[in-house]
Each structure stands twice: as C-alpha cells, then as structure tokens.
Amino acid sequence: MDIQGKDLNISVISNxxxxxxxxxxxxxxFDTSSEINYIPSNGCFENRHIEVMQKSDLILVWLNIRKLSxxxxxxxxxxxxxxxxxxxxxxxxxxxxxxxxxxxxxxxIWMGFEDYFDFLQEVVGNILHNYNFIDxxxxxxxxxxxxxxxxxxxxxxxxxxxxxxxxYDTKGLYRWNSPYxxxxxxxxxxxxxxxxxILKRNEKKCIVLDCDNVLWGGILSEDGIENISLASNGPGQxxxxxxxxxxxxxxxxxxxxxxxxxxxxxxxxxxxxxxxMILREEHIASFQVNWNNKAEQIQLIAxxxxxSLDSIVFIDDSIFEVESVNSILPDVKAVLFKKENIYSSLxxxxxxxxxDANLIAIRNNTYQSNVHRTVLKExxxxxxxxxxxxxxxxxxxxxxxLEYYRISELSQRANKCTxxxxxxxxxxxxxxxxxxxxxxxxxVSDKFSDLGLVGAFGVIQLSGIxxxxxxxxxxxxxxxxxxxxxISYVKTNFKDIKVESCIRTQKNDGxxxxxxxxxx
Amino acid sequence: MDITFETIHSALLEALDxxxxxxxxxxxxxxxxxxxxxxxxIRFIVTLEAELGVEIPEEYILLARMNxxxxxxxxxxxxx
Numbered sequence: 001m002d003i004q005g006k007d008l009n010i011s012v013i014s015n016x017x018x019x020x021x022x023x024x025x026x027x028x029x030f031d032t033s034s035e036i037n038y039i040p041s042n043g044c045f046e047n048r049h050i051e052v053m054q055k056s057d058l059i060l061v062w063l064n065i066r067k068l069s070x071x072x073x074x075x076x077x078x079x080x081x082x083x084x085x086x087x088x089x090x091x092x093x094x095x096x097x098x099x100x101x102x103x104x105x106x107x108x109i110w111m112g113f114e115d116y117f118d119f120l121q122e123v124v125g126n127i128l129h130n131y132n133f134i135d136x137x138x139x140x141x142x143x144x145x146x147x148x149x150x151x152x153x154x155x156x157x158x159x160x161x162x163x164x165x166x167x168y169d170t171k172g173l174y175r176w177n178s179p180y181x182x183x184x185x186x187x188x189x190x191x192x193x194x195x196x197x198i199l200k201r202n203e204k205k206c207i208v209l210d211c212d213n214v215l216w217g218g219i220l221s222e223d224g225i226e227n228i229s230l231a232s233n234g235p236g237q238x239x240x241x242x243x244x245x246x247x248x249x250x251x252x253x254x255x256x257x258x259x260x261x262x263x264x265x266x267x268x269x270x271x272x273x274x275x276x277m278i279l280r281e282e283h284i285a286s287f288q289v290n291w292n293n294k295a296e297q298i299q300l301i302a303x304x305x306x307x308s309l310d311s312i313v314f315i316d317d318s319i320f321e322v323e324s325v326n327s328i329l330p331d332v333k334a335v336l337f338k339k340e341n342i343y344s345s346l347x348x349x350x351x352x353x354x355x356d357a358n359l360i361a362i363r364n365n366t367y368q369s370n371v372h373r374t375v376l377k378e379x380x381x382x383x384x385x386x387x388x389x390x391x392x393x394x395x396x397x398x399x400x401x402l403e404y405y406r407i408s409e410l411s412q413r414a415n416k417c418t419x420x421x422x423x424x425x426x427x428x429x430x431x432x433x434x435x436x437x438x439x440x441x442x443x444v445s446d447k448f449s450d451l452g453l454v455g456a457f458g459v460i461q462l463s464g465i466x467x468x469x470x471x472x473x474x475x476x477x478x479x480x481x482x483x484x485x486x487i488s489y490v491k492t493n494f495k496d497i498k499v500e501s502c503i504r505t506q507k508n509d510g511x512x513x514x515x516x517x518x519x520x
Numbered sequence: 521m522d523i524t525f526e527t528i529h530s531a532l533l534e535a536l537d538x539x540x541x542x543x544x545x546x547x548x549x550x551x552x553x554x555x556x557x558x559x560x561x562i563r564f565i566v567t568l569e570a571e572l573g574v575e576i577p578e579e580y581i582l583l584a585r586m587n588x589x590x591x592x593x594x595x596x597x598x599x600x
Contacts (some may be wrong), residue, residue: 024537025565171569
C-alpha cells in the first residue's frame, strides 16, 4: 500500500540474514516496490551507510542476542557474570541507538530480543531462569527508545503466534546465519507495516456501536434492563470485556457513538443505571437511538460530530444492518459483530500508545459539545447568527516545541483542510531549524469548550518572498469560517505570500482552490 | 514430489519472485545471468527443500555448485 504517495525506503541494520524473505513480504504487504537497504550492524556507521539511512522512511534494527553473546546460555547460575554480559549488551544497544538518533531523523523500530531458542528447558523444565535477563533488557531498551517516541517490537510475542517449531530455521541458522523461518519474518514484516500505518496516523476516528447483542447480550426492548446479559462472570462477561476494550480505544482517542433501534430513555437508563456497564453516557459522543434506519442515524452522527463518513466504523450484529449500511453508505466501514473475531476485525484501527491524554480529553469534550452546538444552530435564525452566538476565539502564535507532536498529528490526520503535507515530529523539527521558517499554532475556543490546538501553518521566507508550506486545520472546526479567517490572517501578515506546493488528497481540492485564489 | 526440470524451474520462479524467466532451454545456462544472486539462491534452496521434502547436504550449497539447471538436477539426484 502506497500510503504516502511514494515508495517506501527502509534501512535494516542487523547481525542476521533476513533479506531472502523480508523484502518479498514487505513488498506484498505494502503493495509497492520498496527500497530496502540491508546494513550489517558491524560497521553500520560508515559514511556510505549513514547517507543511505538518512534517506530512509524507517530504520529497523534487528539484533540477534545469540550473535551478540554466543555464550549467553552458559552463564546459568553465575549472576555476576550474567550481569556483566547484561551491561555490555545494553551499552552496545545504547551506543548504536544514540548514534543512530544523532545521525538520522527517521523513525527507528527496534526488534526486541528473544531467548526462546534456549534448549535448556528440555533438561531443566520450563522454569524462569537467567534472572529474567531478556525481559529486563527489552524493558530497558523500550524505556530508552520511548524518550524519543521510537518503538520496540515484542519479538517474543511474534514467535508465540506461530510457536517455536515454526519460527526457527535451524538449518538456515548454520547455513547462512538466518535463524528465522519465512513465516516468522512475515510476521515481523506485518508488524513493520502496522507500525508504519500507526506512524502515518489512524484514518478511522469514530466507532458507531449497535447496542443489543453488541454492548450487552439480549434485546433491551424485549428482555428488559434486568434481563440483559452483562456481568463480571458467565456469558455476560464477554460484553463487559468488549466494553473495556472500547473504553481503552476511547482513552486512545477514538470517538464512541451509539446507533440503536430502541427508545432513547431505555438505552440511557442502561448506560446510567446498570451496575455492570463499563461504558457510561459520558463516554459516548452522540446517541442516535430511535426507530430510523441505521444509515440515517450514522449520517446524523457524522453531521453532529462534523466528521467524514470514511472515518467511521460501524459495528452491528445484524447482517441486514451491515449490508444496508454497506450499500447506502459505502464510505463507512461496516463490521459484522461476531464474538469469535470482533477484536481482529478492529485491527483496522492503527493507534499509538504514545498519546497525550490531555489533548484527547479536550478532543472528546469537543465532540460532545458539538451536540450542544447543533442544538444552538437549530435555535438560531441564520448561520451568521449562529457563528456569532458561538463566540469563537482564535489564538494564533508561534508554535512551541511542546506543540510539535500535536501539529504532527494534525498534519497526518487532516484530510479536508490541508495542503496535503504530512510531517513527523522529526520533520517538523527539521523545518523549524531551516533559516527563515516559522511555524504557527492555532488555538480555538468557543462558549461551549476549549477546542485546543486545532490548526497550524508554516511559512518560509526565501529571498524576501514568503511561501506557505504547511497549512492544516482539524475537521472539528470546519464550517465555522475559521479557515477563511486564517487565510485572511496569513494574507495580511505575510505580504504577497505564495502557496509553495500542495499535495491533493482527493478531499482537499476545496481548500487548495481557496488558497490559490487568495494567496497566489 | 518427483524431481523434474519443471519443479526446479517453478522453485526458481518463486525464489526470484517473478512470473516468467528468460529462456532456460539451455540447461547449462548460468542462472546468475537470469537474476539468481546470493539472496535469491537462499530462497531457491529453501523452496526446493520444502517442495521436494529433501535436505541438500551442506557441501553442495554453494551458488557455484548449483548455478545451472543441469547442476541442480545432478545435486538433487544424489540426495533423493
């Protein structure tokens, strides 16, 4: 999949051979011909390798602990010796990582260590030994990489998916230094694909949930609140666990909404009064509970929350509802709820654990207060009157470094109101360090809530001429005349500014045309 | 599975990740001329062993010893 409109460039630093399968699997997953550079870990900092790495979108570091320390398993019981090996390996990892971080801006993905190749359990049994060496090491590496938002892949978990018998290639290890099978390397490539999608941000923002037999077992209108299946044990536990999972998604920034053919008062009673409910009314940004068809309910949710239909995932246990939404609203991803595979169906979400809880709280609050805005809009006579009644305040200021993450996120998420440029935090820092470049953050608030940082633009001055580089605005504030006010601000403060270049995303034509009309 | 030139050819296609190959009517043609490099050679051996259910002895696993269809057939005939 050509996510960013260009082929992927990956550098792999390793002390084992994976290239006979890795490239093939990466290309099949990304559906493109990626450029993959294999760099031996010994000597990876030669100038020629650094130049290659600097052009990479991703850097994968995959070091095999057996190759780093062949005698690691012979240290059984010798705690002091093991501690020395531990420190040596950690020091080696730190040197490589910090030097890499110093030389390149690309995202670094580190493959964690694993020790399932250990045959000792055949004679001593499956007991913990070696002072939990590998797990402690992985945790320290994870802590080191977290400081700069890089990640460690849990290789032990990948091996566990297929089992050690299918993960290891003993012949390959001794023939050509390739300890892993094609199946395991495929899982690693799949994980790189997942992490790349997470890096490029999640395209799906909202889940529309059916209630009966999705959030609880049974039919509320028929069985009554006291008989629905929802409990901390027994069959109702599945629904409680699913609600917990949804609550985690909510914490990670996914908007939860409800679309149900029921009476609203009954559904709200469950959310507010049922002692076994995990999700509460406050977690749901919009309830569309009535006897209208689901497509209408979903369309209303999109309008109320001001989000596009293709950012919505609809979950329902009725094949009829799923098929009808598929047919009427093809942009919505409709998922048939089945207990046996609902979690894997939701793998279409690509979420980062590196999130800002405060920002997400503000965002969730904004979506909920959008419902109040809709009520106000219905009460006011004209749209202009409505905008005035909102009492919107816009604050434009030079972005500080604490705001780079949010701006990066915004540049990746915005689809409609964007010049199409998507920057990682590293790329933003690189821009800022360019002479003549200024990055502005845009905060918006109104009488209902503080919407926080919802927009950004970057301007560079070259030979006395201003060029607009970045311009992005959250869809949460679209349709409130804010884009026009921003363009007006840019036009007034940067005389004769020109739009440097735009990348059309099939959804941003309106904004690009507006910018070209006013700024060029 | 029987060892035939078709089986070897099919493993070669998989190893090189291509749908078609230049003519290999000349079974003494050097396979490196059609794109078999050291990494493709690893895939070729892994595929052959999996397809045929055989294990090629270490001493033969050198590109120079298996770089034509005839040489590959000769090696496989000795291990079957």
